Structure formats: structure tokens, C-alpha cells
Amino acid sequence: MCTILRWTCLVTPAALVYQAVVAESNPEKYEWCLKYSSEIFAAFNLILQHHYLSNYGGSFAENFYDLKRIQLKGERHLKPLSISHEAYIKSLLTLVAFPYLWSHLDNVYQDVKEKEADNRLSEEVGSLSRCEKRRMLIILSEEVGSLSGSARGC
Numbered sequence: 001m002c003t004i005l006r007w008t009c010l011v012t013p014a015a016l017v018y019q020a021v022v023a024e025s026n027p028e029k030y031e032w033c034l035k036y037s038s039e040i041f042a043a044f045n046l047i048l049q050h051h052y053l054s055n056y057g058g059s060f061a062e063n064f065y066d067l068k069r070i071q072l073k074g075e076r077h078l079k080p081l082s083i084s085h086e087a088y089i090k091s092l093l094t095l096v097a098f099p100y101l102w103s104h105l106d107n108v109y110q111d112v113k114e115k116e117a118d119n120r121l122s123e124e125v126g127s128l129s130r131c132e133k134r135r136m137l138i139i140l141s142e143e144v145g146s147l148s149g150s151a152r153g154c
Contacts, residue, residue: 012103015041042100049095057083059095 019033019040033040052060058069069083083091 012038012041015044038100038103042096045099046092046096049092053083053088053091059091 016037019037023030023033048060052058052063056063058067061067062069069087
């Protein structure tokens with residue numbers, strides 16, 4: 001499972017960069033690529049994994065690293081380089097659906113985390129008096145080095 005997530009984490013950014021370049025080359029025609037980038041990658045991953053599972057009896061990563069699947073239960077006689085339909089479905093779910101759902105849940109979690117942090121900050125700033133807010137702005141501007149002379153005292 002770890003190699004699946006690592007492969008997805010490595011290839012997904014490269015696919016996003018490729019889609020961004022394509023979308024920037026002709027924004028009117030390919031802007032939708034950025035909007036549906038995760039779905040496009042999931043479809044590409046589904047086609048790739050389907051091809052390797054159907055033709056080589058293993059995933060892309062298994063074939064790349066020259067790994068072979070062996071059947072531990074039962075003595076079914078399958079032709080070489082093939083897997084059962086049940087194993088095929090489970091493999092596709094593990095290779096494509098799980099990383100897709102994982103990335104979407106991670107995005108939702110990050111959005112909620114950012115909104116919660118923004119709400120906390122606005123509540124903290126909202127509870128300060130006008131003078132304290134002005135002092136906070138002065139301190140922040142001094143740290144950045146862009147202190148304006150008009151916002152000094154309270």
C-alpha cells in the first residue's frame with residue numbers, strides 16, 4: 001500500500017504541472033484541465049492499471065519492478081500472466097479508487113483546517129480594542145520593515 005501512495009504522490013504533481021502547462025498554452029480551450037485535474041489523473045491511472053492488470057497480471061509498479069503475483073489459496077489453474085476477476089476488481093479499487101478518495105479527503109481536511117485557523121485569527125483580532133489593533137499593525141509593519149509614520153500612536 002505504501003508504494004501505491006508513494007507512486008501516486010510522485011506522479012500526481014508531475015501530471016498537475018503538465019496539465020497547467022497545457023492549460024496556460026491555450027486557456028480558452030484547456031482551462032477545464034485544471035478544474036478537473038484529479039479526475040483526469042484518476043482516469044489516466046485507471047486506464048494504465050487496467051492495461052497492466054489485463055495484459056501482465058500485475059500493476060504498473062509490479063511490472064516496473066519485475067514483481068510477480070503468486071496465488072496462495074486454492075489450486076486454480078489460471079493461464080500465465082492473468083489474475084482472477086475478483087483480484088482484478090480488488091486491485092483496481094486499491095490502485096485507483098483509494099488514492100483518489102484519499103487525496104479528496106485530504107483536500108477537504110486541509111480546507112477545513114485553513115478555515116478554522118482563519119476563524120480563530122479573526123476572532124482573536126475582533127476581540128482586540130481599536131488601540132490594540134493599531135499597535136499590532138505597527139509591530140507587524142516594523143517586522144516587515146515598511147513602517148508608515150502616520151500610524152504611530154494611540
